[in-house]
Amino acid sequence: MDPSLRSGFPYDTLLTFCAAMAFCGWMLWDLRKENKLAAAKKAALQRARASAPPPTASATAMRWPTPAASGPVVEVPTLPASLYLAEDMTDVRKIAWDEMAVEELTPLIGRRLVYTDKQMLAHVYLKQGAIVPAHDHINEQITYILSGALRFWIGEHADQPGGTFVDVRAGEVLVISSMVRHRAEALEDTLDVDIFNPPRQDWIDKSDDYLRSGKPMSNGGQG
Numbered sequence: 157m158d159p160s161l162r163s164g165f166p167y168d169t170l171l172t173f174c175a176a177m178a179f180c181g182w183m184l185w186d187l188r189k190e191n192k193l194a195a196a197k198k199a200a201l202q203r204a205r206a207s208a209p210p211p212t213a214s215a216t217a218m219r220w221p222t223p224a225a226s227g228p229v230v231e232v233p234t235l236p237a238s239l240y241l242a243e244d245m246t247d248v249r250k251i252a253w254d255e256m257a258v259e260e261l262t263p264l265i266g267r268r269l270v271y272t273d274k275q276m277l278a279h280v281y282l283k284q285g286a287i288v289p290a291h292d293h294i295n296e297q298i299t300y301i302l303s304g305a306l307r308f309w310i311g312e313h314a315d316q317p318g319g320t321f322v323d324v325r326a327g328e329v330l331v332i333s334s335m336v337r338h339r340a341e342a343l344e345d346t347l348d349v350d351i352f353n354p355p356r357q358d359w360i361d362k363s364d365d366y367l368r369s370g371k372p373m374s375n376g377g378q379g
């Protein structure tokens with residue numbers, strides 16, 4: 157062949173084209189490998205889920221919280237269910253709910269209390285079907301539902317519960333003014349956070365018979 161013709165052949169273009177084709181081939185091979193790995197992981201996950209035992213009723217049933225064991229075993233006394241923090245204390249107190257005992261009021265209702273001279277914070281644990289009878293108190297009340305749901309009958313409906321009620325569910329708050337009569341029922345297992353101002357004296361001295369006996373408090377109760 158005439159050397160002048162060979163010199164005009166586009167060798168650079170041919171080399172670039174070959175390199176591009178080789179790169180595309182490598183990318184396709186790598187993509188197929190990644191797809192195979194992803195498919196294998198998905199199949200393994202599906203097999204693991206299929207072999208896992210289904211949750212049982214006992215695993216999901218509400219229980220009174222108990223302290224969790226972690227780290228070395230240390231003999232630490234359980235805190236009482238009701239803690240009084242003096243209003244004039246100069247230090248700062250940190251309290252873990254799970255380290256406190258639960259005061260069982262009925263087989264369906266338990267609670268923990270932390271309070272000072274001017275305010276009270278309570279965790280109230282209500283199993284599904286638990287009833288808080290009609291009552292009223294001078295204390296202002298804020299009820300915050302952390303989990304579950306409570307149905308409230310307010311005012312005149314508290315003593316004659318019917319179709320007029322307010323449902324308060326997880327993430328919702330109910331504010332009850334002083335001396336407003338109310339009744340509640342747990343629609344499901346519920347953790348209820350109550351704040352009172354001033355503190356509920358009947359909860360402190362355990363004279364809250366309406367709650368323990370299930371009988372409504374007489375009108376005008378100061379508990």
